[in-house]
Amino acid sequence: MSSNTEIQWKGYAVHDTKLWDQFKVTDFEPKGMEDKDIDIKIEYCGVCGSDMHTITGGWGEVKLPLIAGHEIAGHVVRVGAKVTEFKVGDRVGVGAQVGSCYDCQRCKNGAENYCHKVIHTYNSIYPDGTVSQGGYATAIRANELFVFHIPDALPLDQAAPMLCAGITTYSPLRTNGAGPGKSVGVIGIGGLGHYALQFAKAMKSDKVVAFSHSENKKADALALGATDFVNTGAENWVKEWTDTLDIILCTVDVSQHIPLSDIFATLKVHGRCVMLALPDDALPPIHPFSLMASGVLLGGSHIGSKAEIVEMLDLAAKEGVKSYIEMLPMKEIGKAVQGMKTGKVRYRYVLKADI
Ligand SMILES: [Zn+2]
Ligand SMILES: [Zn+2]
Known part of the structure; x- marks a missing residue:
């Protein structure tokens, strides 16, 4: 052979x-x-x-x-x-x-x-x-x-x-239960994020919310299946999105300036935040208080x-993910x-x- x-x-x-x-x-x-x-x-x-x-x-x-x-x-x-x-x-x-x-x-x-x-x-x-x-x-x-x-x-x-890039987002979506009845947030619209939005949608999640630090990628995010787009560079976005998400995939490939406590605030009780990017440096310090407030789980995933x-x-192939x-x-x-x-x-x- x-x-x-x-x-x-x-x-x-x-x-x-x-x-x-x-x-x-x-x-x-x-x-x-x-x-x-x-x-x-x-x-x-x-x-x-x-x-x-x-x-x-x-x-x-x-x-x-x-x-x-x-x-x-x-x-x-x-x-x-x-x-x-x-x-x-x-x-x-x-x-x-x-x-x-x-x-x-x-x-x-x-x-x-x-x-x-x-x-x-x-x-x-x-x-x-x-x-x-x-x-x-x-x-x-x-x-x-x-x-x-x-x-x-x-x-x-x-x-x-x-x-x-695809499987890095697909696996944690599956593992953490994305699908009907669940709202998924995706932080960062890039190589990973553009798949995360599409797979969360293909799994029939109720809401797929794209978070980006400017309006530049809004049209793309909506075309990729986001039901909502949040500009994290704008004022007051945290208030509007507090207690709304079940699962967050964080794809931002920087360690500093990630607003982790704001991100955790958007999760429902026992919501999960999965860190997918692997920056050169460690994440900023996290005080356990920011996890405690909603019983949040912080996790990782490997391909x-x-x-x-x-x-x-x-x-x-079936759902036309591009x-x-x-x-x-x-x-x-x-x-x-x-x-x-x-x-x-x-x-x-x-x-x-x-x-
Ligand atoms: Zn890779
Ligand atoms: Zn082995």
Whole structure:
């Protein structure tokens, strides 16, 4: 069950975190092929905020040279001897994870995205010592547990960014009960937020409220399914929205200036606020009083499991969830990361493979 396709393993790598917008086409060795592994020819890769935090060194040590990118879509070109779910030619995607231990309680219970031995799509070390390299590349090798069929109704470029940004919002919406009878708030309308609004709507939540610090994204938010738009730069918004929401997803990728106590005030009793962005720095101090007042729960979330990703892609295909993308050839990755840094993108860069 393998094709004769010869893969040239190379990608656009950063060689110095100080030169994070300068990429060189660099050869790399993938991990050794195992029975459950699949080789995928990459056609598209989205540019995620995580790529930015990693290549700039904001999240700590980087195993240079590094090829980032973990919103990958393409076709299967080779399958290992024990692969059961895929065949050569299938349209597939890979997200932010390419491996786990496969054996712990979490892996065995469908929570492999929380495995303590997670192998991230790039900048992780496989048990054989290989550094994982991401999607700004010709190809990727991954265990079939971390590969997903893309439904026919979703073009590959549309599906790519759903595999990190999409699932990062879908999983906490599901886990925390979004749907009929629930009101959902989304703070920040960007790569994550534009999916959060659409999935909250697709799940038939009663209200989907978009919070943004200016009016700039109001028309987009309403087109994406928001029932209400709140400008947090205006006066008195907290008063109007106090005690109205069941679930909040916070997608704002800064640590300071997040008005957490105001955000908590919008929650109903036992409402939940899930922090999805992972800024370089810690959140501002939170006094427990601000949580106590409504018995608020503050939480986190990490991408999603295979079952959740499959479910998300089906829902996206069925309900017409759209990725708002700006397409660039992969060689213009430098331009894309600069656009990410300055917040210019609406709402995701997707790179088209060109090597
Ligand atoms: Zn990501
Ligand atoms: Zn595990």
